[in-house]
Amino acid sequence: MEKKGTVTQLSSIFPAEEAQKASKRVEEAITERQQQLNQIKGFIDDNISLINLVQKLPDETHHNIMVPFGKAAFFPGRLIHTNEFMVLLGEGYYAERTSKQTTEILKRRGKALETQVESLKAIMQDLKAEASFFDATAYESAEGLVEIREDYVDEDSSGTLPTAGYENPDSTSLEVDNRKGADEDEEYERLKLRMDELEREEEEAERANESESSDEDEQTQNEANSTISQNSMNQEVRSSPVEASDVPGVSKDGSSHGDHIALNNSTMDKALELPQDAKKVQTPLSSSNTAFTGSIVEHAHNIGMQLPEQRSGARSSKPVSRFKMQRK
Amino acid sequence: MAALKELQRDLENKANDLNKLQKDISKNHQVRKKYTIQLGENELVLKELDLLNEDANVYKLIGPVLVKQDLAEANANVRKRIEYISAELKRLDGTLQDLEEKQNSKKEAIFKVQQRIQSLQAGKGKA
CATH class of the missing domain: 1.20.5 (Single alpha-helices involved in coiled-coils or other helix-helix interfaces)
Structure with missing residues (x-):
């Protein structure tokens, strides 16, 4: 029979001592966490007893207490203003609170502590799983277990x-x-x-x-x-017949400044080219449609005003700039 | 023979450097821990301040005296502090990463020197 796999001593991969060392380290981590947990549990107990005290204090207008004086001495005193607390919020900030408000703050703190406890417990569980794995490995390698690998x-x-x-x-x-x-x-x-x-x-x-x-x-x-975009385009077109009908007449009147109109016309045509057929249908509509008073209508108006001026002197500046000048 | 000694001295220097780096890293970790704790505390304070009424009296302990503070002012101060601590934590993270990279490169260098020493010794043994 042909050889199918390899056999290796587990102890050669994970020496027993190493595994034990690892498990010991994990154990240490666990005890550290356990200490933290105990500390936080102590805090929680303190918090609970403090809440009880704070709730009980305003039951009387004053309490007879022993006031600490120095390290070892006390003298009798009286606690008044039993519903006024100065609560340390942390970082040196204090707030004046009543008993009720103080208990609310303390309860919130208790909740924060409990979430900490939960997270610590989860971490400890993870560590324990790790430790048991290391222990098992150490035990197996000490037993002389072999690992068989087969393709x-x-x-x-x-x-x-x-x-x-x-x-x-x-x-x-x-x-x-x-x-x-x-x-x-x-x-x-x-x-x-x-x-x-x-x-x-x-x-x-x-x-x-x-x-x-x-x-x-x-x-x-x-x-x-x-689609919506086409609708908006149609709106543009709706106003254009005004221009389209006016412009040819103008160009007939003044052929001397044809280049200017032609330029205008060509730009207009470009805009009109695409929805030509739509325009035809809308010509009747456009006369009643007064909602759109775009620059195009103004444009046509301006051309009419400009005609005599342009005939008299052939200015070669750009038409657009002239409109702007006129508008001023 | 001289080359071997040179290498060994080199190794010693590098090991010292590595030690220093590791010390720096652990110091950095401690500072980081402190800042994270402070950040948590400040966040707690901010939460409580947000829950306070507008007219609540807030005091700050400065040295042995409690100084009365405006709630809005206290809020702004705490916020600023949180910002500062966050920035500081980020900075520490950057330096920590830097140090760790340096540590790794040092370790590699040390490994190389060790190998060279070994090969030299092996050659000497044969000769």
């Missing part, structure tokens, strides 16, 4: 080599596992397909809603499809 062999090869008696059950169980995995995969695929289908349906429903709502708009504008 993983595929199922089909194990089928052809049924020599090892106890290897067969192993491989069959592996196969079963694999089949189970395949089943899960199939189920996952089916689920995914179903999810995709549902998503598609949802999207279609959304799209249907959209087109329905936009259809109402469309009926007035006599256009097929519309």
